[in-house]
Amino acid sequence: MPKQIANENKVKLRLLLVWLILILGMFGLISRLYKLQVIGVIGKNEQHELAEEALKQRQYNLNPYIPRRPIIDRYNNTLALDRIVNTLYVHPIQFKHQKLEIAQALQTVLTEQKIDELLKKFDLKNTGVMIEDNLSESEANQIRSLRINKTPIDGLDLVNKYARFYPQENTVSDVIGYVQLDSRKGQAGLESSQEKLLARDPKVIQLIRDGKGNLIPLSNQQEIFWNFDDLKLQLTIALPLQRAARDALQEQMKEVDALRGAVIVMDVHDGSILAMVSEPSYDPNNYSQFDISLFKNWAISDLYEPGSTFKPINIALAFEAGVIDDNTSIIDTGKTMVDGWPILNHDFGEKGAHGNINLGQILQYSSNIGMIKIIERIKPSTYYEQLKKLGLEQITGIDLPGEVAGKLKDKNVFTRANIESATASFGQGFSVTPLKILQLQAAIANGGKLVTPHVVKGLIDPKGKYHWQPELKTKQVFAPKIAHKVLKLMETVVTEGSGQSAQVEGYRIAGKTGTAQKASPRGGYLPNAKITSFVAIVPVDNPRYAMIVVVDEPKKPYSFGSTVAAPIAQKVLNSLLFQEKIPPSN
Amino acid sequence: MQSRSRQVTPLKGKKRVSSNSTKPRKSVTPISKKRQTNKVSMIESLESRRSKIPGWLKSFKILENSSSFLAFCLICSSLGIYGWIVLTQQTWSQQYRNLENLQRQERDFTVTSETIKNQLAEETKIKETDLIAPTPEQTIFLKSSNSRPLKSANQELETNNFQPIKLPLGY
Numbered sequence: 001m002p003k004q005i006a007n008e009n010k011v012k013l014r015l016l017l018v019w020l021i022l023i024l025g026m027f028g029l030i031s032r033l034y035k036l037q038v039i040g041v042i043g044k045n046e047q048h049e050l051a052e053e054a055l056k057q058r059q060y061n062l063n064p065y066i067p068r069r070p071i072i073d074r075y076n077n078t079l080a081l082d083r084i085v086n087t088l089y090v091h092p093i094q095f096k097h098q099k100l101e102i103a104q105a106l107q108t109v110l111t112e113q114k115i116d117e118l119l120k121k122f123d124l125k126n127t128g129v130m131i132e133d134n135l136s137e138s139e140a141n142q143i144r145s146l147r148i149n150k151t152p153i154d155g156l157d158l159v160n161k162y163a164r165f166y167p168q169e170n171t172v173s174d175v176i177g178y179v180q181l182d183s184r185k186g187q188a189g190l191e192s193s194q195e196k197l198l199a200r201d202p203k204v205i206q207l208i209r210d211g212k213g214n215l216i217p218l219s220n221q222q223e224i225f226w227n228f229d230d231l232k233l234q235l236t237i238a239l240p241l242q243r244a245a246r247d248a249l250q251e252q253m254k255e256v257d258a259l260r261g262a263v264i265v266m267d268v269h270d271g272s273i274l275a276m277v278s279e280p281s282y283d284p285n286n287y288s289q290f291d292i293s294l295f296k297n298w299a300i301s302d303l304y305e306p307g308s309t310f311k312p313i314n315i316a317l318a319f320e321a322g323v324i325d326d327n328t329s330i331i332d333t334g335k336t337m338v339d340g341w342p343i344l345n346h347d348f349g350e351k352g353a354h355g356n357i358n359l360g361q362i363l364q365y366s367s368n369i370g371m372i373k374i375i376e377r378i379k380p381s382t383y384y385e386q387l388k389k390l391g392l393e394q395i396t397g398i399d400l401p402g403e404v405a406g407k408l409k410d411k412n413v414f415t416r417a418n419i420e421s422a423t424a425s426f427g428q429g430f431s432v433t434p435l436k437i438l439q440l441q442a443a444i445a446n447g448g449k450l451v452t453p454h455v456v457k458g459l460i461d462p463k464g465k466y467h468w469q470p471e472l473k474t475k476q477v478f479a480p481k482i483a484h485k486v487l488k489l490m491e492t493v494v495t496e497g498s499g500q501s502a503q504v505e506g507y508r509i510a511g512k513t514g515t516a517q518k519a520s521p522r523g524g525y526l527p528n529a530k531i532t533s534f535v536a537i538v539p540v541d542n543p544r545y546a547m548i549v550v551v552d553e554p555k556k557p558y559s560f561g562s563t564v565a566a567p568i569a570q571k572v573l574n575s576l577l578f579q580e581k582i583p584p585s586n
Numbered sequence: 587m588q589s590r591s592r593q594v595t596p597l598k599g600k601k602r603v604s605s606n607s608t609k610p611r612k613s614v615t616p617i618s619k620k621r622q623t624n625k626v627s628m629i630e631s632l633e634s635r636r637s638k639i640p641g642w643l644k645s646f647k648i649l650e651n652s653s654s655f656l657a658f659c660l661i662c663s664s665l666g667i668y669g670w671i672v673l674t675q676q677t678w679s680q681q682y683r684n685l686e687n688l689q690r691q692e693r694d695f696t697v698t699s700e701t702i703k704n705q706l707a708e709e710t711k712i713k714e715t716d717l718i719a720p721t722p723e724q725t726i727f728l729k730s731s732n733s734r735p736l737k738s739a740n741q742e743l744e745t746n747n748f749q750p751i752k753l754p755l756g757y
């Protein structure tokens with residue numbers, strides 16, 4: 001019996017031990033579970049990593065590529081948009097077909113690559129050999145669907161990224177600029193100045209993945225997808241006119257062997273720019289292959305002495321000052337001395353003195369002497385104030401980057417000697433941008449208002465509703481009556497004077513030629529270097545558009561505003577009048 | 587010894603008692619008889635208790651029934667909701683893929699059409715194509731006709747007075 005009792009005790013002890021082990025194990029498990037599930041998730045110790053770890057596995061940071069907004073012109077032609085480009089890499093180690101077969105298959109899509117070159121590339125490395133960059137989406141799809149003996153090709157890797165594409169190449173590049181490929185930041189033109197309107201906010205969307213790897217939307221973030229705006233940045237640019245202007249400019253520049261040129265066409269009433277071309281230009285799709293100096297638009301960032309195209313403005317200022325009237329006539333001696341400096345008319349050598357001429361003839365002959373005699377009637381300090389009031393020293397406020405304000409001499413310097421007013425009377429001795437001259441010409445056309453030139457019309461949705469439009473300022477600088485008088489005088493330049501080569505049959509066109517010496521950076525003027533220009537306003541009976549053409553340093557002999565710039569203006573006017581459906585004046 | 591051992595075994599396990607119940611019980615000692623009578627009295631007392639179920643137990647029973655019904659409903663609805671969630675997820679990811687696809691196609695389409703446009707424009711520069719830029723000279727401008735006063739609807743009705751067509755009766 002005692003043996004039996006001892007046995008029973010042993011069994012009890014064993015049971016107790018087993019029970020203890022199980023209970024301890026259970027507590028262990030519970031405490032571990034508590035650590036993992038409670039402390040690990042909500043605690044602040046290192047166990048918190050578990051929660052992050054779990055989240056990492058489930059959560060998927062969707063970086064939905066938020067493309068920059070496309071840019072369209074006033075007729076909805078696309079000027080810039082984002083597209084996916086693919087880079088093809090191969091991993092030869094993963095090849096399951098013969099290298100030659102793969103090269104042959106790839107060559108059917110990558111037609112520019114040669115088979116032996118492809119084979120050489122396959123031998124370079126075991127993995128990650130870059131074969132081709134900038135493949136379009138359709139090319140990438142073709143590569144994806146390549147088959148050898150009906151089996152897909154292993155070891156091909158397509159990596160996609162977004163790149164800005166400019167289908168019109170260099171046509172609008174001076175206005176639009178380009179986007180840096182890696183940083184995706186706008187670097188020139190509108191891409192740079194309108195970054196806020198173009199770049200949508202980059203948003204990282206966190207999504208949860210289910211067991212199958214499908215994405216689960218989180219309710220509050222869903223809005224981002226559906227409110228994904230489809231706005232486009234619409235410009236005031238008219239692509240066909242822009243193209244016509246560039247073609248005309250390029251052709252003439254080649255003809256006269258010019259350094260550079262610019263054409264701007266603007267609506268005189270609201271300052272919207274229909275065409276803005278500067279040459280030489282660059283293709284924003286391959287910006288890295290061009291000289292960095294081309295990335296600025298010289299029509300707004302470089303100063304020049306406007307020369308005779310400023311004469312109509314001076315006439316308006318003289319009207320404003322009350323020193324001339326409709327019947328004023330001047331005796332043009334062809335040549336004069338101011339402060340000991342000889343000043344001649346450009347045609348003094350051929351025609352000598354013009355004699356008694358009226359205001360219209362001063363502009364028609366582009367008489368320097370006539371202008372000097374008009375401006376000397378205004379007190380130099382008054383004249384200086386008038387020039388300042390035109391905003392020559394201020395930027396026009398165009399929505400493009402890099403605009404430079406014009407330069408007037410210091411008031412003391414300007415008023416001390418008569419030569420300053422005299423040279424300013426025919427548009428020399430101060431410098432402005434071509435755009436500023438256009439703005440002033442537009443003021444003559446629109447009844448004396450300085451409008452703000454701009455190229456951005458607004459952010460437009462697919463239904464044609466504007467979501468943002470620029471606020472533009474205007475400033476009255478001439479009385480409407482005076483502006484109208486000057487416009488009529490300018491019309492005679494095209495009908496009878498130096499601007500005849502800009503005439504478009506049936507239309508009343510006002511214009512003014514300009515041929516100015518080029519100021520040397522070291523002071524004085526460069527010999528044999530001139531800048532020819534032409535300004536035009538159409539139609540005179542109901543002015544709507546102003547245009548400026550500037551051709552810098554034409555090397556061909558007999559290059560003047562009338563022979564170089566005016567013919568370009570005529571071509572552009574032809575396109576403008578046709579495209580804007582403006583009926584003939586008579 | 588055998589009879590003794592038989593007596594012991596039924597005490598240890600009830601099963602044995604039931605299995606040996608076919609055998610005559612008369613030889614069994616009075617002790618087992620006593621137990622039997624005890625058992626009967628226990629059953630009786632249980633039966634009498636069942637007939638008097640207390641109210642709280644009843645309410646527990648109701649609670650149990652209703653809660654199991656509720657649990658059933660909840661399980662059903664949670665299954666439904668789960669299914670719905672899975673379905674929405676699937677639809678969502680499908681539609682998202684669809685959206686991406688459409689966006690890609692739109693981009694492709696724009697790129698192609700604009701590139702073609704540019705190519706065409708570039709080709710016009712080549713003299714052999716005989717394409718020239720349009721000018722207002724080649725355009726016909728039509729003068730807008732003088733605006734005619736609108737006729738009122740009543741007048742129109744008067745002029746278009748309906749006249750019944752005379753058809754022969756025998757037609």
